[in-house]
Amino acid sequence: MNIIEAKKRLEKLKIEIDYHRYNYHVLDRETISAAALDSLKNELFALENEYPELITSDSPTQRVAGAPLDKFEKAKHSRPMISLFDAFSESDMRDWKERNENYLERNLTEEYYCELKLDGLAISLNYKFGKLILAATRGDGKVGENVTMNVKTIQSIPLVLRKPEEKELLEVGFLKSEIKEVFSLLEGGVIEIRGEAIMTKKVFADLNKKYLAESRPALANTRNGVAGSIRQLDSKITAERKLDFYAYDLLLGDFERGEIVDTKEKSDALVRLLGLKVLADNAVCKDLDNVFSFFKKVGERREKLPFEIDGVVVKINNLKMWPVLGIVGKAPRYMMAYKFPAEQATTTINDIVWQVGRTGALTPTAILEPVNVGGATISRSTLHNFDEIERLDLRLGDTIIIERSGDVIPKVISVLKNLRSGKEKKIIPPSVCPMCGGKVEQIKDEVAYRCLNKSCFAVSLRQITHFVSKGAANFDGLGPKLIEQFLASGLIKDAADIYNIKKADLLSLERFAEKKADNVIEVINSRRELDVARFIYGLGIRHVGEETAMTLAEMIIHEIMEGAQLSKKVGAANAKTQLSGFLKIEHLISVLQHKTEEDLAKMEDIGPIVAESIYTFWRDEKNLEVLKKFEKNGLILTISTPQSKNTKTSALTGKIFVLTGSLSSLTRDEAKDKIRTLGAKTKESVTKDTDYVVAGESSGSKYDKAKELGITILDEDEFLKMIK
Ligand SMILES: [Zn+2]
Incomplete structure (x- = not known):
């Protein structure tokens, strides 16, 4: 920009x-x-x-917050009602501690005091000589609204503070001298108590039910319910709303905070004894790790709590530290609002991709500017069908509101049309299928657009499943079910796309939590290097099985080696990279494109039909596109060191093996590798040229064929002895 x-x-x-x-x-x-x-x-x-x-x-x-409404008398706060800094992760919290340590130039070993962060309206209560004389909203932090009449209708707020007994104060740790000061403030001074006026979830639900029946507008949420109840002029309405109040701060007269009471825990105990409510969940945590587990437990209980909370407020328990740490900017250093991840965010739509489902139905997916929502970075969101795009009036480049809570897939909620610049583009359904290039039509009386090619999805699924299979790229843990989900959700269109899957993409899918996404990314990253023979086999070229792929790979390596030696003589710079064990896809393409059908047909095991299939494959534009995409997405082709170097010349050099049935001590792939390093070859079918057939458990027709042709049959023990 x-x-x-x-x-x-x-x-x-x-x-x-x-x-x-x-x-x-x-x-x-x-x-x-x-x-x-x-x-x-x-x-x-x-x-x-x-x-x-x-x-x-x-x-x-x-600016800080909203200005006070004119309809209320203004009330100046004795000390500003400041806002809090927000933290959204453990690392944010650790940064906060580190900042404080840098500020203090020492380690911070103080305990923390954790409080549930209620989502209501902040109110300050002033008690003079023990009597409630003023209740005010936060306003702009310095001046609030005098809402005393309305607040007086809240039943849990005492109009006169309770006078605790000396015994009670002693029990919660007060010293005699402290008690004397508390008593003198109650009798002849000012005590300010701040807290949150709230509406419980039950009251909210009951009220909305009632309003619905009376055709009155519903309350948007509990916070809104509280604010609307207190910030209006009719106290009868406030009373009907049945609000509640929980205290979170105690300011004792003119004394600098921390001088009468030494910890936040004790301060809360005093507030309770003065007759106000303090959340029972509040607790002392000895270090940040304890804070984190407190936060986690609260998060798990959040839904079941009778009121709405949006996080935990973490304060330094030692009140003597508060004036030492002080305030920076508009918020204090000694406390932090540790918030639950926001479930909504705004971002822009960069693109729309169309996914093709099993039935051929095309579903649009929005590709988003990555955004953190619900505690994870999200980059896609399904739009279900074209109607959804029309309903939202969604255009490319639009700013949208996206929502994600828990593991529910992200959803586009609305478009912020006022933010349009005029460059947004209308979205139209594709006329050809993005997967097979087939014709797309909207079937009569149906919402969905469909690819008319009946085998479209199945063919793609089969191709990709083949690529990730054991003999090819061998993506352990990326089973057919996952591949189908990726394909059906439009995350991948072909095998090359797998290498471009990002965690944010996965989190946008159904049934994908953090850990599962991490596992998939780990598998993909562990498979970024792939042997060229396995790669060719994985491409699923018609008639090209593992053996033919191997033959082609050997030919390619051989040609490139020769080319490299040639270039070495003339001092070409890239000779070294070609020999280093990696192969560029363009070299692979170039070698194969230089082969005529006749060249290919001359190769061992490749007949005219196979040759034609290979020849065509490497000239198809669509195939070439996908091939280049593999490299672009971070796949590296490796070449095994040529046989001439690695293989010992043994009695088995040049012999042909066929494996049948399963071996107990090694896998089929391991057996094949072993045979190859001895300079021998493996083949898939038994012919008269076969030298040995290795027969494992439950071997099939190959065994019978070997018997028929009189070929030496080895059992597992004999085979192991031979290759030792
Ligand atoms: Zn199609």
Whole structure:
């Protein structure tokens, strides 16, 4: 993106963000999820970082939170109600610790205090001489709205603080001197308690049921429900909403925080004794590892909790450290909002690929600018059918909202049409099949477009399954089921595409969690080098089995070696690379394209029919395209060291072996390798030229044929002795 494009995008982003912000923060109406809005802000922030000259004072990145509504009396906060820094991963949390250690210039060994991060409305309660005199919203952090009348309807907020007994305070660790100060504040000072007003999931569901019956607009979510209840002028409405309140902060009068109470844990205990609710789940964690397991357990229970939470707030338990660490920018160093991964994000559509299913139905998949959503990077999303594209009015280049929760496959939720630049392109279904090139038609009365070639999917599936099979590329763990899923979801069209599969692609598929995706990527990466004979066999050229592939490979290696020696004499630079054990696909193509059908037919074991098939294969444009794609996607062809170097001349040199049945001490491939290194050959069928037939368990017709022709038959023991 150049600066002119950036400026245009930036302007559009600012307007879009401001529109949603106004709805969300001022009108308490949700026109976009908080996560998607964050995603837009992140894009804006990144753009402004790249082009600082484009930052303006009215940019949404230059402000903290919503301004207070005029309809309320303003309330200035004694100390700012600051926002928190966000962390989304363990590494973010470790970075936070490291930053604090750098700041303190020492190791941070303090305990942490973990609290569930409630998703409601932050409220500050001021008690003077023990009586509630003011309740205020956060507002812009410095000045909030006086919502005392409404907050007074929340039953769990006491209008007069409870006076604890001395005994109770002693039990939770207070010293006599501390107790004296608490009592004097209760009687003659100000105590401020901050916390979150919330609406439980049950109240939310009941209210919406009621509103539905009365044809009133439904509440978007619990946070919205709380905000809408408190930030309106009729206290009767607030009362009907049955809100609840949990405290998370205690500010004791004019004293610098940390001076009366020394830990957050003790502070919470005091708040409870003063008659307010504090979440029972809050806990001390002695180090970050404990924080991580707390976070994990909370995440598992999240759905079952009676209220909505969006993460865990992690604070340094030692309150004496709070003023030491202080505040940087708009948030404190001593606490961190460790958030659950956002389930929505915004990104752009780079392309549409059409996948062909078993029935020939074409399904569009959106190729996305990779984006982190639901804790993973996602790069594709299925769109189910062409109707979906029309319903969303989706175009190439559009900015969209994508959603992913848990292991559910990502879904395009909506298009942000205001962000269009005019360069977006309409999406039309293909007229020819992307897999076989066959005709595509929309069948009458059907949503789907279909490839009319009935064997389209089956042929591709068979070809790819053959390529990954044991005798060819040998992709252990990439069974036919997975290949079918990849093919049906449009992730691959041919075998070469396998080498280009990314983790983000896999996470977009059904039944693919983090670990399974990692395993598949590991298998693919472990197979990036492939012997040229196995490669040729894997291509599935008609009539070319393992033996013929081997013959072709030997011929190719031989020619390239000769070529290399020739070039060596004239000092060609690439001679060395050709000998180093790797083979470029273009060399492979070039050698085979220089062979006439007659040349090929002269080779051992290759008759005119096989020769014609090989000849045609290496001249087909589509095949050549796929061949080059293999290399582009990171496949490296290896050549085994030529036989003349490696093989000992033995009594077996030149002998022909045929294997039948299974051996108990080594696999068929191992046996073949062994035979080859001794200078002998293996063949698939028994002829009069065969020297030995090795018969393992349950050997079949080859055994009978050998008997008939009077060929020496070896059992496993005899064979092992011979090749020793
Ligand atoms: Zn087709």
